[in-house]
Amino acid sequence: MKKPVIVALDFADDFECIEFLSQFPKNDELFVKIGLEMFCQFGYPFVRSLRNRGYNIFLDLKLHDIPNTVRRTCEMISKWDVQMLTVHASGGAEMIAAAKSGLDGSGTKLLAVTQLTSLGQVELANELQVPLKSQDYVTHLAKLAFNNGADGVISSALEVPLIKEATSKDFLCITPGIRPKSAQVGDQKRVATPAKARVLGSDGIVVGRPITQASNGFIAYQNISKEWNK
Numbered sequence: 468m469k470k471p472v473i474v475a476l477d478f479a480d481d482f483e484c485i486e487f488l489s490q491f492p493k494n495d496e497l498f499v500k501i502g503l504e505m506f507c508q509f510g511y512p513f514v515r516s517l518r519n520r521g522y523n524i525f526l527d528l529k530l531h532d533i534p535n536t537v538r539r540t541c542e543m544i545s546k547w548d549v550q551m552l553t554v555h556a557s558g559g560a561e562m563i564a565a566a567k568s569g570l571d572g573s574g575t576k577l578l579a580v581t582q583l584t585s586l587g588q589v590e591l592a593n594e595l596q597v598p599l600k601s602q603d604y605v606t607h608l609a610k611l612a613f614n615n616g617a618d619g620v621i622s623s624a625l626e627v628p629l630i631k632e633a634t635s636k637d638f639l640c641i642t643p644g645i646r647p648k649s650a651q652v653g654d655q656k657r658v659a660t661p662a663k664a665r666v667l668g669s670d671g672i673v674v675g676r677p678i679t680q681a682s683n684g685f686i687a688y689q690n691i692s693k694e695w696n697k
């Protein structure tokens with residue numbers, strides 16, 4: 468599959484979301500991300516309806532709980548035919564392995580979130596009291612995920628070369644925190660342009676507001692895709 472531009476569907480309203488998607492041609496193999504905002508409101512029926520319309524689904528639930536709870540939740544999600552699911556790598560080795568075993572037999576890729584792209588070095592040190600350089604912390608969590616069966620990680624594009632070197636070139640690095648040069652950074656701290664993410668070796672980029680809040684979402688998507696696929 469072509470390395471995707473994954474559109475983060477962070478909408479408060481499902482009609483608004485469907486109207487947004489109607490701008491995209493029907494035959495496009497679009498990859499969309501359903502996160503907590505939409506999942507908490509519209510749940511599995513919404514996931515099902517987008518999957519039935521042919522979209523590839525990245526279900527970004529960032530699970531983080533005791534291993535037994537995560538395994539049982541993943542067993543349920545394994546029947547949903549979604550392409551990717553997230554857990555937090557900081558849930559630990561046993562939790563990551565439990566998530567993987569819950570997804571066993573499904574085609575769903577398990578991705579572990581390392582350090583959220585909204586957290587920089589200052590927040591890591593001062594708020595979370597993690598005494599490591601951000602890139603070392605991300606690499607440590609990526610190795611933990613790799614050694615416990617995850618198919619890849621969520622990180623910023625900036626850490627991709629280090630992660631690939633510490634794990635495997637085939638270990639997926641899916642990167643949010645993507646901002647075209649002219650876009651507002653907002654709450655993101657570790658950001659990269661689509662072109663930089665490509666050069667650094669990301670396997671897929673996640674883009675929300677620069678597309679969903681653009682005056683023409685489809686044109687914004689096309690421009691980002693062009694820069695990403697150059």
Ligand SMILES: O=c1ccn([C@@H]2O[C@H](COP(=O)(O)O)[C@@H](O)[C@H]2O)c(=O)[nH]1
Binds near residue numbers: 583585
């Ligand atoms: O570390 C992370 C993990 C997940 N995200 C999600 O990606 C999108 C990014 O949206 P933008 O509007 O492009 O900032 C959003 O849904 C986050 O929940 C992330 O940003 N960072």
